[in-house]
Amino acid sequence: MLIITTAKEMLQHAIKQREKELKIGFIPTMGALHEGHLSLIETSKSENDITVCSIFVNPTQFNEANDFNKYPRQIDADLLKLKTLRCDVVFVPDVKEIYPQPDTIQYDLGVISEIIEGEHRPGHFNGVASVVKRLFEIVIPHNAYFGLKDYQQFLLVKELCRRYGLNVNIIGCPIIREESGLAMSSRNQLLSQKDKEIASNIYKSLLSVKNVVHEYNYRQLESLGVRLLSSSPEIDIEYFLVVDKETLMPPTDKNAKLIALVAVRVGEVRLIDNMFL
Numbered sequence: 001m002l003i004i005t006t007a008k009e010m011l012q013h014a015i016k017q018r019e020k021e022l023k024i025g026f027i028p029t030m031g032a033l034h035e036g037h038l039s040l041i042e043t044s045k046s047e048n049d050i051t052v053c054s055i056f057v058n059p060t061q062f063n064e065a066n067d068f069n070k071y072p073r074q075i076d077a078d079l080l081k082l083k084t085l086r087c088d089v090v091f092v093p094d095v096k097e098i099y100p101q102p103d104t105i106q107y108d109l110g111v112i113s114e115i116i117e118g119e120h121r122p123g124h125f126n127g128v129a130s131v132v133k134r135l136f137e138i139v140i141p142h143n144a145y146f147g148l149k150d151y152q153q154f155l156l157v158k159e160l161c162r163r164y165g166l167n168v169n170i171i172g173c174p175i176i177r178e179e180s181g182l183a184m185s186s187r188n189q190l191l192s193q194k195d196k197e198i199a200s201n202i203y204k205s206l207l208s209v210k211n212v213v214h215e216y217n218y219r220q221l222e223s224l225g226v227r228l229l230s231s232s233p234e235i236d237i238e239y240f241l242v243v244d245k246e247t248l249m250p251p252t253d254k255n256a257k258l259i260a261l262v263a264v265r266v267g268e269v270r271l272i273d274n275m276f277l
């Protein structure tokens, strides 16, 4: 497994692979790898000649300093996991490699960047757009793999490629969960065992709402979701929304395909999850 730390070397390596007409699959991550990340790598390995995983805790996408400082970092364990999976290349840049100059670009990604997570985490999606665009320029992948756990991010990256002419095929991969139903996340490491049990109610609430999707309208489904989550007083609800899965807006048509999107805090840890209904 090749470990690359500079943008220049990464780009040169990627160009060489392309010259050999090898297909590059890419998985951008912030490390503290779990089975969710590893499933993306396995999918990439099955669909490409070369799989590149990046590990970079991107400062520009954190809208809370505390969240950035506490974000789990465990590079040695990550490298071991990637090696075991036979990932071909790991790109581990430092901040200067990604942002030689401070990043000041404001991306215009339309409504998708402004609503829901965009509203609750000001600046977050601009940071995601800038790091993804920069990484795509350095890794020049054919295919890039994103988890549907961050569903709005997945739509945002597709929009980034469309609006900014990035020629990368964006592939969404299913949410990997703990046995309890809790969606895997690097931030779960910051939860106590009791917190994890409490947080598994997020999945249970989503599932209960899915089970009655044909009986209620979207507002009633949202109220039900909030009521179910509220039965755990330790869960601080930011939102429980039922929206059109294409536009992330309230459904306007009874045939619209729906998704429930949730953000909560358990203690100081912010968790998001979702489910197609």
Ligand code: AMP
Pocket: 028, 029, 030, 031, 035, 036, 037, 039, 040, 145, 146, 147, 148, 149, 150, 173, 174, 175, 176, 177, 183, 184, 185, 186
């Ligand atoms: P992160 O390291 O949190 O930035 O995540 C890197 C990639 O892994 C993103 O595309 C995430 O959506 C994806 N991911 C994170 N958690 C999961 C999960 N539980 N299941 C599937 N994909 C995930």
